[in-house]
Amino acid sequence: xxxxxxxxxxxxxxxxxxxxxxxxxxxxxxxxxxxxxxxxxxxxxxxxxxxxxxxxxxxxxxxxxxxxxxxxxxxxxxxxxxxxxxxxxxxxxxxxxxxxxxxxxxxxxxxxxxxxxxxxxxxxxxxxxxxxxxxxxxxxxxxxxxxxxxxxxxxxxxxxxxxxxxxxxxxxxxxxxxxxxxxxxxxxxxxxxxxxxxxxxxxxxxxxxxxxxxxxxxxxxxxxxxxxxxxxxxxxxxxx
DNA sequence: ATGTCACGCATGGCGTGA
Numbered sequence: 372x373x374x375x376x377x378x379x380x381x382x383x384x385x386x387x388x389x390x391x392x393x394x395x396x397x398x399x400x401x402x403x404x405x406x407x408x409x410x411x412x413x414x415x416x417x418x419x420x421x422x423x424x425x426x427x428x429x430x431x432x433x434x435x436x437x438x439x440x441x442x443x444x445x446x447x448x449x450x451x452x453x454x455x456x457x458x459x460x461x462x463x464x465x466x467x468x469x470x471x472x473x474x475x476x477x478x479x480x481x482x483x484x485x486x487x488x489x490x491x492x493x494x495x496x497x498x499x500x501x502x503x504x505x506x507x508x509x510x511x512x513x514x515x516x517x518x519x520x521x522x523x524x525x526x527x528x529x530x531x532x533x534x535x536x537x538x539x540x541x542x543x544x545x546x547x548x549x550x551x552x553x554x555x556x557x558x559x560x561x562x563x564x565x566x567x568x569x570x571x572x573x574x575x576x577x578x579x580x581x582x583x584x585x586x587x588x589x590x591x592x593x594x595x596x597x598x599x600x601x602x603x604x605x606x607x608x609x610x611x
Numbered sequence: 612a613t614g615t616c617a618c619g620c621a622t623g624g625c626g627t628g629a
Contacts, residue, residue: 391629393617393618418618418619418627418628419627419628419629467628467629469628469629557615557629558614558615558616558629559613559614559615559616560612560613560614560615561614562615599616602615602616602629
């Protein structure tokens, strides 16, 4: 929470899409966030996962939906969406998948397929996709041979989400390959300070409604530093 | 080097899920 409040104070976003809130519904710090000027729309699943939309006071919020039609486990709390000032936006935490022969990998592919079914209803899908779209988004592809996050099956399904929804990868609109924009670094082995990251957190935006209005897309690496950082850094997206 | 992190459990370390 100290880092979240620091983030809200520093960047004053209209909307913050959170993943891995890791608390049950009763524990979600609605009051503390309200004190900071943000309304919470959250789907909380207890010890793991959990997603939320934090909306700055004064913006209109309607039609929240908790969970994703077709996902394997609603209780895992990996998807929440709402309409905010006319923009339909989802915060998502795609299952990690662990290993390609594990049940959670199959669950991950199913989740991505369910996202593609839902994508046409969304203007923005933001969150931890747990998929690196391209080898440029991986510090060393040879390390990930045979691993999750980079398989053709995952990348094909992520591309299908964008195709189905008419969405584009906001970071890549303003920062084409081969520019590197990692959003996650393992806590171990000093990966962050050695530049060993992945770009697995994406903001997908409607190609016609939003992409032409993009003003800036960037990653605030400072939030991966300091006291008790997340292992992810926030991706900041602004449009006019 | 699986070298980090946080948490629940019934501790004083181990399993879990990143």
